[in-house]
Amino acid sequence: xxxxxxxxxxxxxxxxxxxxxxxxLAEGRLLYQRCRQCGTAxxxxxxxxxxxxxDDLAWEEASGxxxxxxxxxxxxxxxxxxxxxxxxxxVELAEGLRIPSSVRLPPGELQVGMPLRASIDRGVxxxxxxxxx
Amino acid sequence: MSPRQPVAxxxxxxxxxxxxxxxxxxxxxxxxxxxxxVADAGLRKADIDGLLINRSPVAPPDMLDxxxxxxxxxxxxxxxxxxxxxxSSAVQMVQQAALAVQAGMATHVACxxxxxxxxxxxxxxxxxAITMNLxxxxxxxxxxxxxxxVGPYALACRRHMARFGTTEAHLGAVAISGRLWAARNPDxxxxxxxxxxxxxxSPWIAAPFRLLDCAFPVNGAVAVxxxxxxxxxxxxxxxxxxxxxxxxxxxxxxVGFEPEVVAGGRIAAAGAYRMAGIGARQxxxxxxxxxxxxxxxxxxxDYGFCDKGQGGPFVAAGTTQPGGALPVNTSGGQLSGxxxxxxxxxxEGVVQGRGQGGExxxxxxxxxxxxxxxxxxxxxxxxxxPHERL
Numbered sequence: 001x002x003x004x005x006x007x008x009x010x011x012x013x014x015x016x017x018x019x020x021x022x023x024x025l026a027e028g029r030l031l032y033q034r035c036r037q038c039g040t041a042x043x044x045x046x047x048x049x050x051x052x053x054x055d056d057l058a059w060e061e062a063s064g065x066x067x068x069x070x071x072x073x074x075x076x077x078x079x080x081x082x083x084x085x086x087x088x089x090x091v092e093l094a095e096g097l098r099i100p101s102s103v104r105l106p107p108g109e110l111q112v113g114m115p116l117r118a119s120i121d122r123g124v125x126x127x128x129x130x131x132x133x
Numbered sequence: 134m135s136p137r138q139p140v141a142x143x144x145x146x147x148x149x150x151x152x153x154x155x156x157x158x159x160x161x162x163x164x165x166x167x168x169x170x171v172a173d174a175g176l177r178k179a180d181i182d183g184l185l186i187n188r189s190p191v192a193p194p195d196m197l198d199x200x201x202x203x204x205x206x207x208x209x210x211x212x213x214x215x216x217x218x219x220x221s222s223a224v225q226m227v228q229q230a231a232l233a234v235q236a237g238m239a240t241h242v243a244c245x246x247x248x249x250x251x252x253x254x255x256x257x258x259x260x261x262a263i264t265m266n267l268x269x270x271x272x273x274x275x276x277x278x279x280x281x282x283v284g285p286y287a288l289a290c291r292r293h294m295a296r297f298g299t300t301e302a303h304l305g306a307v308a309i310s311g312r313l314w315a316a317r318n319p320d321x322x323x324x325x326x327x328x329x330x331x332x333x334x335s336p337w338i339a340a341p342f343r344l345l346d347c348a349f350p351v352n353g354a355v356a357v358x359x360x361x362x363x364x365x366x367x368x369x370x371x372x373x374x375x376x377x378x379x380x381x382x383x384x385x386x387x388v389g390f391e392p393e394v395v396a397g398g399r400i401a402a403a404g405a406y407r408m409a410g411i412g413a414r415q416x417x418x419x420x421x422x423x424x425x426x427x428x429x430x431x432x433x434x435d436y437g438f439c440d441k442g443q444g445g446p447f448v449a450a451g452t453t454q455p456g457g458a459l460p461v462n463t464s465g466g467q468l469s470g471x472x473x474x475x476x477x478x479x480x481e482g483v484v485q486g487r488g489q490g491g492e493x494x495x496x497x498x499x500x501x502x503x504x505x506x507x508x509x510x511x512x513x514x515x516x517x518x519p520h521e522r523l
Contacts, residue, residue: 018271042387045269050385070295070393072287075337078280088279090288090386098386100268100277107340112295124276 018045020059025123030062032097041096064118065094065130073107091116091127103127137410139373139521141231144366145174145358146483149247151351151471153322156249159188159196162354163247164204170356175368176241178205181358183212183242185230187222189250189474190506191263197247212239219506220422221379222246223475224513228377230359240364246476247354265508268386282424283347285508287339289393290427294341296394296442299430301341303445305332307426308345308468310454315465317455317493322349323469346426348472355476357483362521372486375499375523376411376516378404384510394442397512398435398503406437409499409516409523413437416516417496418460418485419453420478422505423467429453432503433461436514460495475504479515486517499523 021044024031034041035049036056048055069092077084087107092098101118103110104126115130147169149162163186171181184207188197202213212233216226223246230242264274265285279285293299308327315321327345335345365371380400384392406412413436421436423429430444438459439447447453453461464470464481471477482502484490490497500517 021270040387042385043268043270045271050387070288070292072279072284072291073337073340074278074280074284075340076283079275079278082278082280086278088277088284088288092388096388098268099270100273100279102277112291 017047021045024059024061025120025125028120030064030118030120030125031059032062032093032095033057034060034095043097043099060095062093062095062118066091066116066118066127068103068110068112068114068116069098070112071103071110089127099125101125101127105129139362139375140377141234141359142362142365142371142373143227143357143483143486143517144241144360144369144371145170145176145356146480147171147173147356148480149354151353151473153251153351156252156352159192159247159249159354160201160204162249162352163197163201163245163356166247166354166356167205167243167245170243170358173369174241174358174360175366176358178207180241181207181243182209183230183233183239184210185212185214185216185226185242185244187216187226187244187246187475189248190217190219191250192248201245212242218513219511220424220474221504221506221511221513223479224502224504224515225379227357227359227374227479227515228379228513231374231377234359234361240361242359243356244359245354245356246473248473249352250350251352267384267508281339282508283339283342286425286427287342289431289509290341290425292391292393293427293431293442297445299442299445301333302329303430303449304341304346304426305329306445306449307423307429308332310448311423311462311466311468311470313454314460314463314493315469317491318464318470321465321470322351323465342425345468348424348467349469350472353471353473355473355480357479370487370519372483372517372519373521374515375518376405376407376409378402378406378408378514380404380512381510384508392509394431396431396435396509398432398505398514399437401503401512401514402436405514405516411499411516411523416459416499416501418463419501419503420463420482420485421461421466421503422475422478423462424472424505426468428505428509429461429466431509432505436501436503455493463490463493463495478502478504482515482517486519488519
């Protein structure tokens with residue numbers, strides 16, 4: 001397990017690299033990083049391309065389309081801000097990267113592989129079932 | 134089989150008191166474990182010229198710092214360090230000690246882990262209730278409520294279930310297999326027989342994981358002594374180290390990678406098996422880091438005992454339990470025996486290697502011991518044997 005959450009996540013150092021993502025969310029945009037050299041897309045906050053080590057990274061806006069890669073339903077409460085039960089989802093965006101989020105559906109309707117659509121709710125990315133797209 | 138000499142041997146094993154309720158300082162427990170391991174080896178304080186320390190990554194760093202050396206009054210060390218590779222650390226300590234004694238940098242190295250996760254007034258869950266960095270997106274795990282190790286492992290398990298049809302009954306089979314072994318271990322903490330119904334009735338923690346999918350933490354310390362093969366003290370049967378490997382596949386969160394279902398154990402296995410001159414087929418028993426039932430399933434696949442995706446059926450068929458073809462976690466593992474991170478499988482590998490397993494003793498000619506850390510990112514393993522030549 002990893003000491004994390006507060007500054008221990010490397011947030012202080014990664015903060016500059018990650019700030020545009022949070023800024024994007026505040027503006028209602030879901031951003032990610034893509035390497036201009038090799039085209040690989042990966043979650044925001046990396047200091048160089050994960051695939052080819054290039055520094056030439058671009059910020060792009062995601063389409064909002066994705067599929068449910070995996071999910072967990074918490075039943076034991078860990079934090080007062082997150083009353084149980086609730087789900088945490090890993091969503092694979094159409095652009096090829098995966099991000100943590102949640103799905104606004106009851107647990108029984110969650111299925112790995114289902115299509116999803118993003119929305120930004122007070123600066124937090126959440127997903128709904130995609131309908132017919 | 135390999136004509137090679139073993140790298141080194143494990144010659145001492147010592148435990149502090151293990152407790153669910155008593156919380157003494159980790160340093161105190163570590164001193165106890167080291168003294169007992171050294172005495173167990175038939176060695177004296179003056180014989181110890183190496184000290185490696187593994188502290189829990191979720192504990193404050195100064196809880197078990199290098200000053201442990203001075204608590205032990207060791208003034209002639211030729212090897213001293215922390216080994217900080219999460220749950221793979223216990224095995225990595227033994228690997229580093231083995232390399233040092235093989236190279237002649239040291240002769241007898243004490244390797245110790247101590248942790249006191251259960252403090253008065255804190256629940257066991259709270260001890261591990263922080264976030265793991267899975268995405269490199271600072272703070273995003275906390276924003277979405279992905280707390281502890283249980284959630285990240287549950288995400289991995291759910292992916293395996295979707296990809297391969299692994300079921301809750303398969304997870305239950307892992308828990309039941311460990312409990313069957315624990316019933317034969319007087320030192321195991323959970324020995325009551327476990328049925329599938331009882332497993333399915335245990336409370337949800339983070340679905341698909343129930344309480345009985347999660348390890349059983351205790352407060353305590355465990356130490357081993359690693360010695361050069363030309364300096365065996367002889368007080369205990371030596372447990373020879375024939376193979377060592379590590380595997381770290383990272384956690385890429387993008388298409389083309391599925392770190393949740395194929396992890397670094399396969400890399401660690403390849404290295405250790407090649408060094409020992411064996412294949413998975415030659416292994417008689419496996420002591421697997423089983424912090425969660427799913428960790429056992431994926432390890433059985435990645436270490437080559439069954440095909441990818443078949444870990445569940447492999448266990449459900451009874452293969453890993455007493456009487457099965459591949460005994461796994463013969464002390465009850467971390468799920469039913471006791472959880473002190475990597476020391477759980479390592480200590481049992483030594484007990485079994487010495488033939489001291491009593492009612493739970495299994496065929497021990499070639500033993501696999503694994504370590505697994507983070508959310509499956511960090512793996513290390515040993516191939517052990519009571520035989521000097523395989």
